[in-house]
């Protein structure tokens with residue numbers, strides 16, 4: 001038995017869970033939301049106690065600092081040395097990290113090198129790793145990569161149609177992201193449907209601030225919407241999703257920018273829901289404004305269209321689909337977006353159960369019994385997957401705690 005901390009830094013959030021392992025009991029959990037937006041939100045729960053606060057959270061570094069402060073203040077652990085292992089989500093592992101690993105100096109250097117593969121994520125992930133290594137030097141530190149699950153994608157689906165040498169020499173290819181989440185919900189979906197995962201064709205829609213869709217065939221990632229970096233695929237909170245990259249040099253000239261990365265920064269940080277609506281990157285703000293704001297409505301319409309487009313494409317690629325899963329911030333909580341998507345999937349024989357669709361944050365089938373494809377809401381649990389990987393690695397390394 002040991003206490004394991006799982007840290008999940010997303011683009012707009014920092015989530016954590018403290019587990020008692022192997023029992024998987026959650027001792028404490030929390031979410032730092034709306035990082036770098038007005039009205040940041042902190043919510044923690046531990047035992048029967050709760051703490052909530054609205055405060056500005058400028059960066060992920062501020063969130064980590066505040067988390068440590070609150071853990072001390074509320075004595076979430078009596079002594080930090082009780083924590084035997086800390087697992088961190090790392091978005092990009094390239095082809096280098098096919099599985100989770102124990103972090104050492106070499107791993108830190110490699111994650112740093114891979115920052116170009118996830119420029120707005122890997123640096124925040126690394127900052128978390130370093131902060132906790134400093135605080136808990138004796139705990140085993142583990143990196144769990146978003147890209148690992150997608151290593152099963154066949155070449156036809158991961159290669160871009162660019163000179164083949166780009167892949168051979170420089171490993172330019174589709175890596176995808178959110179793999180830990182897609183892997184988790186696929187397993188839960190099979191349980192919910194009481195079927196064997198290896199016999200199912202699933203489409204997992206991870207719709208958060210970052211959003212990606214994954215075609216999962218026989219339990220394995222078969223295709224996914226994110227590309228070389230997490231910039232492509234769907235319209236996201238601040239990311240453009242699919243675009244024509246020829247616009248990059250064109251816009252560099254028009255905006256009198258000095259380098260391509262400046263334009264790519266705008267595609268990562270000023271585009272998507274924020275870029276279209278002009279009001280916010282947060283779907284909650286956009287839904288609230290849409291009634292009398294044409295551009296907010298347009299942002300919703302484009303987001304929904306993208307989700308529908310990828311579901312259609314992946315159903316075609318897999319030659320059918322048995323189940324569609326909605327997960328992550330928008331997918332778990334917005335019945336409105338789920339309804340808008342499902343209304344446009346009637347051609348697949350999908351029928352939404354409007355009452356079931358009111359669910360938020362709980363595993364549930366939200367399609368009717370007659371629906372040809374089962375639609376599900378499954379709250380993701382990247383933190384649990386991270387904690388399990390930490391324990392597995394600790395056992396392999398014969399850590400005394402296990």
Ligand SMILES: Nc1ncnc2c1ncn2[C@@H]1O[C@H](COP(=O)(O)OP(=O)(O)O)[C@@H](O)[C@H]1O
Nearest residue numbers: 010011012013208209210282283328329330333
């Ligand atoms: N009730 C809700 N309705 C619509 N969108 C929501 C709701 N709750 C959360 N969201 C959206 O979910 C996003 C955060 O998703 P999450 O998966 O937690 O983020 P991250 O990508 O940072 O991990 C927010 O940007 C917000 O737009």
Ligand SMILES: CC(=O)OP(=O)(O)O
Nearest residue numbers: 010011177208210230
């Ligand atoms: C990869 C990615 O987009 O992650 P997040 O959704 O947490 O921003």
Ligand SMILES: [Mg+2]
Nearest residue numbers: 010011208328
């Ligand atoms: Mg996330």
